[in-house]
Amino acid sequence: MQKVTPRSEDYARWYTDVIQMADLATYAPVRGCMVIKPYGYALWENLQRSLDRRFKETGHENAYFPLFIPESFIKKEAEHVEGFSPELAVVTVGGGEVLEEPLIVRPTSETIIGHMFAQWINSYRDLPLLINQWANVVRWEKRPRLFLRTTEFLWQEGHTAHATSEEAEAETIQILGIYREFAEEQAAIPVTPGKKSESEKFAGALHSYTIEAMMGDKRALQSATSHNLGQNFAKAFEIKYLDTSNQQQYCHTTSWGMSTRMVGAIIMVHGDDMGLKMPPRLAPVQVVIVPIYKTDEERAAVMAMANETHETLRNAGFRVKMDNRDGLTPGFKFNDWEMRGVPIRVEIGPKDVQNRQVVLARRDQPGKEGKLFMGVDGLAENVSSLLESIHQSLFNSALAFQKANTREVETYDAFKEAVQSGFALAWWAGSREDEAAVKEETKATIRCIPFDQPGGSGKCVYTGKEAKEVALFARAY
Amino acid sequence: MQKVTPRSEDYARWYTDVIQMADLATYAPVRGCMVIKPYGYALWENLQRSLDRRFKETGHENAYFPLFIPESFIKKEAEHVEGFSPELAVVTVGGGEVLEEPLIVRPTSETIIGHMFAQWINSYRDLPLLINQWANVVRWEKRPRLFLRTTEFLWQEGHTAHATSEEAEAETIQILGIYREFAEEQAAIPVTPGKKSESEKFAGALHSYTIEAMMGDKRALQSATSHNLGQNFAKAFEIKYLDTSNQQQYCHTTSWGMSTRMVGAIIMVHGDDMGLKMPPRLAPVQVVIVPIYKTDEERAAVMAMANETHETLRNAGFRVKMDNRDGLTPGFKFNDWEMRGVPIRVEIGPKDVQNRQVVLARRDQPGKEGKLFMGVDGLAENVSSLLESIHQSLFNSALAFQKANTREVETYDAFKEAVQSGFALAWWAGSREDEAAVKEETKATIRCIPFDQPGGSGKCVYTGKEAKEVALFARAY
Numbered sequence: 001m002q003k004v005t006p007r008s009e010d011y012a013r014w015y016t017d018v019i020q021m022a023d024l025a026t027y028a029p030v031r032g033c034m035v036i037k038p039y040g041y042a043l044w045e046n047l048q049r050s051l052d053r054r055f056k057e058t059g060h061e062n063a064y065f066p067l068f069i070p071e072s073f074i075k076k077e078a079e080h081v082e083g084f085s086p087e088l089a090v091v092t093v094g095g096g097e098v099l100e101e102p103l104i105v106r107p108t109s110e111t112i113i114g115h116m117f118a119q120w121i122n123s124y125r126d127l128p129l130l131i132n133q134w135a136n137v138v139r140w141e142k143r144p145r146l147f148l149r150t151t152e153f154l155w156q157e158g159h160t161a162h163a164t165s166e167e168a169e170a171e172t173i174q175i176l177g178i179y180r181e182f183a184e185e186q187a188a189i190p191v192t193p194g195k196k197s198e199s200e201k202f203a204g205a206l207h208s209y210t211i212e213a214m215m216g217d218k219r220a221l222q223s224a225t226s227h228n229l230g231q232n233f234a235k236a237f238e239i240k241y242l243d244t245s246n247q248q249q250y251c252h253t254t255s256w257g258m259s260t261r262m263v264g265a266i267i268m269v270h271g272d273d274m275g276l277k278m279p280p281r282l283a284p285v286q287v288v289i290v291p292i293y294k295t296d297e298e299r300a301a302v303m304a305m306a307n308e309t310h311e312t313l314r315n316a317g318f319r320v321k322m323d324n325r326d327g328l329t330p331g332f333k334f335n336d337w338e339m340r341g342v343p344i345r346v347e348i349g350p351k352d353v354q355n356r357q358v359v360l361a362r363r364d365q366p367g368k369e370g371k372l373f374m375g376v377d378g379l380a381e382n383v384s385s386l387l388e389s390i391h392q393s394l395f396n397s398a399l400a401f402q403k404a405n406t407r408e409v410e411t412y413d414a415f416k417e418a419v420q421s422g423f424a425l426a427w428w429a430g431s432r433e434d435e436a437a438v439k440e441e442t443k444a445t446i447r448c449i450p451f452d453q454p455g456g457s458g459k460c461v462y463t464g465k466e467a468k469e470v471a472l473f474a475r476a477y
Numbered sequence: 478m479q480k481v482t483p484r485s486e487d488y489a490r491w492y493t494d495v496i497q498m499a500d501l502a503t504y505a506p507v508r509g510c511m512v513i514k515p516y517g518y519a520l521w522e523n524l525q526r527s528l529d530r531r532f533k534e535t536g537h538e539n540a541y542f543p544l545f546i547p548e549s550f551i552k553k554e555a556e557h558v559e560g561f562s563p564e565l566a567v568v569t570v571g572g573g574e575v576l577e578e579p580l581i582v583r584p585t586s587e588t589i590i591g592h593m594f595a596q597w598i599n600s601y602r603d604l605p606l607l608i609n610q611w612a613n614v615v616r617w618e619k620r621p622r623l624f625l626r627t628t629e630f631l632w633q634e635g636h637t638a639h640a641t642s643e644e645a646e647a648e649t650i651q652i653l654g655i656y657r658e659f660a661e662e663q664a665a666i667p668v669t670p671g672k673k674s675e676s677e678k679f680a681g682a683l684h685s686y687t688i689e690a691m692m693g694d695k696r697a698l699q700s701a702t703s704h705n706l707g708q709n710f711a712k713a714f715e716i717k718y719l720d721t722s723n724q725q726q727y728c729h730t731t732s733w734g735m736s737t738r739m740v741g742a743i744i745m746v747h748g749d750d751m752g753l754k755m756p757p758r759l760a761p762v763q764v765v766i767v768p769i770y771k772t773d774e775e776r777a778a779v780m781a782m783a784n785e786t787h788e789t790l791r792n793a794g795f796r797v798k799m800d801n802r803d804g805l806t807p808g809f810k811f812n813d814w815e816m817r818g819v820p821i822r823v824e825i826g827p828k829d830v831q832n833r834q835v836v837l838a839r840r841d842q843p844g845k846e847g848k849l850f851m852g853v854d855g856l857a858e859n860v861s862s863l864l865e866s867i868h869q870s871l872f873n874s875a876l877a878f879q880k881a882n883t884r885e886v887e888t889y890d891a892f893k894e895a896v897q898s899g900f901a902l903a904w905w906a907g908s909r910e911d912e913a914a915v916k917e918e919t920k921a922t923i924r925c926i927p928f929d930q931p932g933g934s935g936k937c938v939y940t941g942k943e944a945k946e947v948a949l950f951a952r953a954y
Contacts, residue, residue, distance in 0.1 A: 026596075028543040028589070029550075030580060035593055038538035038608070045539065061515035062522065066505040067544075067582075067613055067629050068566075073506075089545075090570040091582065094628075095617030096563055103507060105544075105568065105582070112505070116512055131515070136544055136613065140572030151571075152544050 004339075006273045011217040012145075018267055019146050022276045022340045032144040032151030036260070039340065042284035043263055044154065048134065050186050050282070051156065051258060054178045060130040060158060065112050067136075068103035073111040076236040080110065083203020087139040089151070105138040110204065110229070110255055113159045114237035121161060121251060123242040128171070129161040147264035148221075148477050155259035161239060161251040165230070168252035169207075172228040175256045176209045179224035187262065188279040188394040189213050189269045190402055191223060192472055194448030199435050202255075206230030212447040212472065214402040215268035218422045220447045220474035223265050226256035264477070269398050276341025277363055279394055280387040287313055287320040287383060288342045292330045292349040301353045309346060309358060309376060316380035318387075338363060343390045344383060364390050364397075406472075415461050415473070419444035423474045427458035429467035438462055444473045481816075483750045488694040489622075495744055496623050499753045499817045509621040509628030513737070516817065519761035520740055521631065525611065527663050527759070528633065528735060531655045537607040537635060542589050544613075545580035550588040554713040557587065560680020564616040566628070582615040587681065587706070587732055590636045591714035598638060598728060600719040605648070606638040624741035625698075625954050632736035638716060638728040642707070645729035646684075649705040652733045653686045656701035664739065665756040665871040666690050666746050667879055668700060669949055671925030676912050679732075683707030689924040689949065691879040692745035695899045697924045697951035700742050703733035741954070746875050753818025754840055756871055757864040764790055764797040764860060765819045769807045769826040778830045786823060786835060786853060793857035795864075815840060820867045821860060841867050841874075883949075892938050892950070896921035900951045904935035906944035915939055921950045 004017035019025055024040030027033070036044065052062070068091060075081045089105040092098060106112065113131070121129060134156050141151045158175060162168040176193055183189045191211035201208035205227040212220050233239065234250040243249050270277035280286055291306040293299040306322060313320040321342075323333050330347070337345055347359040358379065362370035374382050405422035409415045418424035419442050428446070430438070439445050449469050460467040481494035496502055501517030504510070513521065529539070545568060552558045566582040569575060583589065590608070598606060611633050618628045635652060639645040653670055660666045668688035678685035682704040690700050710716065711727040720726050747754035757763055768783040770776040783799060790797040798819075800810050807824070814822055824836040835856065839847035851859050882899035886892045895901035896919050905923070907915070916922050926946050937944040 026593075029592055030543045030545045030547060030589075033543035033545060035543065036541040038540045041540050042538070044541075061519070063515050063518050064513040064521075064631065066507045066510035066512065067615065068507045068510060070507060086573055088570075088572070089568050089580075091566050092569045093565075093567040093579075095565070095619065102570075103566075112507075115506055116503075138544065142572065154541065 004273060004275060007216060014271075014273070015264075015268060016146065018271055018275055018339070024263070024267070025146050027144070027146065030151075032141040034144075034146050034150045034152075036154075039284055040263060043266070043278070043282060044260060046282045046284065047186070047262060048156075051178075051182055052132075052134075054182065055132050055156075055158065058174065058178065060132045060160075063131050063133060064135070065109050065116065065133060067106055069106050069109070069112045071102045071104055073115060074104050076111060077204045077233055079232075080204035084108070084139070087141075089138045089140055106135070107137055107139045108255070108257075109133065109135070109137075109157055110159065110233055111237070114233045114239055114253070117159070117161050117251070117253070118237050118239045121239060121241050124163050124244055127161060127163045127241060127251065128167060130158075130171075131160065132156055132158045145264075145477075147260050147267070150260075153260045155257050158254070158256045160254045161234070162253070163241065163243070163249070163251070165252050168228050168230070168254050172207070172209060172226045172254045172256070175254070176211065176224075176226040179211050179226065179256075179258055182258075183211055183213065183223055183262075183265075184395065186279065186281045187266050187269075188281075188391050188398065189223070189265055190395060190399040192448060192450050192452075194450040194472065196225070196448060197435060197446040197471070199432050200446060202227045204229060204232050206232065210448050212474075213265050213269060214398075214405060214423060214474075215265070215477065216271060216401075217268070218405045218474075220423065220476040221261065221265050221268070222447070222476065223262055224256070224258035227254060229253045229255060270394055271341070274335075274366065275339030277394060278341035278343060280343045280391045283341070283343055284319060285321045285340070285342045286318050286387060287344045287346060288337045289320065289322045289346045289348065290330055290333045290337070291322075291324060292347060298350045302348055302350060305353050305356075305358075305376065306348050309348065309379065312376075312380055313383060316384070318380075318383060334361075343387060360386060362386070362390060364393050409461060410459070412461055416442050419473055419475060423447070423472055425450075425470050425472055426461035427467035428462070428469055428471035429460035429465040430462050434462050438473070443475045445476055447472045447474050447476060481750060481752060484693060491748075491750070492745060493623065495748055495752055495816075501740070501744075502623050504621075504623065507628075509618040511621075511623050511627045511629075513631075516761055517740060520743070520755070520759060521737060523759045523761065524663070524739060525633075528655075528659055529609075529611075531659065532609050532633075532635065535651065535655065537609045537637075540608050540610060541612070542586050542593065542610060544583055546583050546586070546589045548579045548581055550592060551581050553588060554681045554710055556709075557681035561585070561616070564618075566615045566617055583612070584614055584616045585732070585734075586610065586612070586614075586634055586636065587710055588714070591710045591716055591730070594636070594638050594728070594730070595714050595716045598716060598718050601640050601721055604638060604640045604718060604728065605644060607635075607648075608637065609633055609635045622741075624737050624744070627737075630737045632734050635731070635733045637731045638711070639730070640718065640720070640726070640728070642729050645707070645731050646705050649684070649686060649703045649731045649733070652731070653688065653701075653703040656688050656703065656733075656735055659735075660688055660690065660700055660739075660742075661872065663756065663758045664743055664746075665758075665868050665875065666700070666742055667872060667876040669925060669927050669929075671927040671949065673702070673925060674912060674923040674948070676909050677923060679704045681706060681709050683709065687925050689951075690742050690746060691875075691882065691900060691951075692742070692954065693748060693878075694745070695882045695951075697900065697953040698738070698742050698745070699924070699953065700739055701733070701735035704731060706730045706732060747871055748818070751812075751843065752816030754871060755818035755820060757820045757868045760818070760820055761796060762798045762817070762819045763795050763864060764821045764823060765814045766797065766799045766823045766825065767807055767810045767814070768799075768801060769824060775827045779825055779827060782830050782833075782853065783825050786825065786856065789853075789857055790860060793861070795857075795860060811838075820864060837863060839863070839867060841870050886938060887936070889938055893919050896950055896952060900924075900949055902927075902947050902949055903938035904944035905939070905946055905948035906937035906942040907939050911939050915950070920952045922953055924949045924951050924953060
């Protein structure tokens with residue numbers, strides 16, 4: 001069986017190999033675009049379901065806005081158009097005719113949703129307006145990478161309007177909390193929540209917040225963002241409301257999103273040289289059953305218990321798959337499901353049938369340590385707690401890795417060394433230009449100003465000025 | 478409160494009024510496109526969930542293919558390009574540069590999926606390949622109508638590949654059965670399943686099948702289609718497999734889809750001059766609770782029982798909403814929820830509190846006949862059977878309407894009269910040209926050759942030739 005390139009040899013190649021061999025996705029014949037294959041899409045569906053439930057529980061409703069945005073809309077907010085112009089795909093012909101006004105394929109929907117909000121909102125009674133959209137968006141990508149940077153990608157984009165600045169800020173922070181909870185509790189990915197610097201914030205936002213995760217190569221991945229747009233879009237699109245004293249006021253709006261990039265994070269945070277490790281709560285297949293037999297007689301007995309086990313686990317609500325493919329050895333199947341990162345493998349052989357037991361093999365613990373014998377009776381409960389334990393163990397490993405590779409640095413020399421291979425936490429009081437200089441010199445950027453601050457003050461790692469904040473720096477995807 | 482235009486006065490206007498006043502959707506600032514508002518999108522989500530479950534139960538997997546299709550792909554299947562050319566939206570600029578090859582915004586994905594299938598399928602072991610995609614598609618629309626014809630719409634498109642012609646045909650028919658079951662059992666819409674005529678079939682298909690429904694104005698709406706593509710796309714895209722004798726063979730492929738048009742069908746089949754009637758199994762809100770009180774004391778007592786009822790029904794798994802909006806009369810609220818078609822309204826007033834009972838009002842039976850008193854205890858069971866009864870009653874009404882307005886005709890004069898206002902069933906042995914002539918003369922088209930045939934033969938209603946089949950004719954959306 002073909003093996004993936006080891007991470008230590010070529011991380012980028014390892015990433016592509018895993019995606020291909022685990023059957024998650026592939027490049028499309030359209031430059032920069034991808035095809036998400038069934039196994040990858042099933043992961044995305046689980047992510048969607050989990051996130052969607054959280055949005056609905058906090059009062060958000062889904063809606064759908066058009067794919068196409070009139071060019072004039074994009075131009076209404078100055079920073080926004082500047083940020084997105086280089087990435088736009090433009091429709092110039094429709095129904096056989098050259099269009100009078102070209103249409104932009106949405107790179108994000110602030111402008112068209114802003115236009116609609118202006119029509120829907122009249123008075124303070126219409127606020128807050130809490131909308132989410134699941135959609136595809138297009139940002140022209142010159143150096144595409146599957147899931148991480150593709151010209152078309154799938155995401156959700158939330159858009160809300162509020163009466164006050166405080167409410168908009170509270171919404172922005174609440175959503176970041178939902179993203180953090182999702183990343184940690186569902187994807188088993190520890191993240192650092194914080195605020196984006198001026199240079200890194202969203203084009204048109206007042207403040208942007210982010211959750212940043214450390215990938216297996218110690219680079220950072222921005223995993224989701226939440227933006228307080230202040231009144232910038234409200235002013236550009238005339239999103240106004242009558243307040244309780246019958247005065248016209250501009251709304252305060254927010255926007256926030258998580259995308260198919262998160263699939264890239266799951267691959268890179270948990271994967272190893274044997275392939276993927278799916279976090280149990282999102283895994284498309286949580287348990288795979290591999291029956292082992294040689295003779296027809298063995299086959300009959302083994303398949304009977306395998307089918308019984310399959311039914312037991314399925315009825316208990318697990319996502320379980322029976323691998324009864326003919327003509328493949330058990331060893332081949334083991335490797336195949338390890339590559340796909342299925343958290344638990346159930347092996348059933350003739351001896352197991354006699355003892356009414358099965359072998360459970362954990363994907364996260366290779367070799368004998370990860371194998372347990374368990375009785376068929378009471379299996380569902382044991383599988384349930386084993387999945388929980390795998391979730392926790394994936395999270396703990398990722399957290400330990402992140403901590404081991406994050407250094408608090410005081411000098412610029414130490415900083416430069418730290419960001420070569422890991423995260424650096426450093427006091428920061430630099431300007432936008434200083435930040436650009438640091439990026440130029442070290443390839444590292446401010447991933448965020450973490451919410452979790454030591455307090456007090458220190459000496460800025462770059463300018464030497466007195467600094468009130470510690471920033472998290474890293475090379476990033 | 479504003480009322481909708483009566484259907485008898487102007488059906489098209491009634492349709493638009495209902496969509497606007499029930500808050501389902503609105504036209505976007507982009508010509509031909511729509512914005513699906515939260516209430517309309519919630520209906521679409523329920524439809525999606527229900528259909529998606531059926532596809533997965535029959536072994537289909539979801540995947541995602543790119544929005545953009547190289548122009549050369551569309552041109553590979555001759556009938557396909559001819560059918561879709563006038564409707565295409567074309568991206569000519571990407572990332573600030575004019576593209577060497579223009580990209581088509583997908584009008585449907587046979588071509589790009591065909592290209593991928595050719596790479597994924599090697600041997601008979603890879604078959605059948607059963608894929609579904611939930612996506613947006615774009616077909617330039619000169620005369621847009623919300624949900625029925627919009628330049629961008631949402632749909633699912635299934636694409637499958639099979640080893641034999643028989644299997645492809647069986648898949649095509651199986652899916653049509655799923656659509657029929659969905660329409661009848663979920664949307665409470667009776668449909669006529671059958672085969673499309675040569676003129677009406679999908680561009681590039683061998684056979685197309687359809688389910689046709691009668692709208693409230695007695696016109697037909699094609700509600701979903703399922704196509705046996707034969708080897709047309711397999712030959713155009715080289716979708717081949719090695720058979721068990723190690724010979725290269727072309728696959729047989731199918732495609733099938735249901736779209737946001739179905740929302741239009743739900744509106745037009747069930748709606749009346751008071752607004753929508755949501756079929757209970759898909760209704761975003763199945764039960765709305767309207768508390769009625771005057772004094773603060775009454776309010777306290779009524780709200781206590783209203784909250785208790787709310788919780789009881791929510792815990793029982795119903796989609797239930799409490800309308801505790803201040804400053805609106807109960808009468809206003811009644812009209813509002815009638816407009817939105819909520820199947821059951823629960824009214825709770827001070828007297829009801831004393832008797833521990835509530836009033837249940839059925840949306841499908843206006844006035845006193847639709848009102849029932851029911852005890853608070855055991856309410857969930859009664860609501861459950863009432864929802865079932867409303868579903869059945871909506872289906873029965875629609876079926877009776879369809880039957881009353883479908884005529885079996887033998888002469889062309891009777892035919893012409895019938896299709897002015899209803900469906901006509903007639904023996905048919907005409908050519909493609911005859912079909913075009915009938916359309917020219919009567920505006921009616923063959924909606925399908927129904928599966929349900931009388932057998933034997935008769936005289937073709939147009940040509941007088943001996944005919945073996947009865948066709949269903951109607952003016953259609």
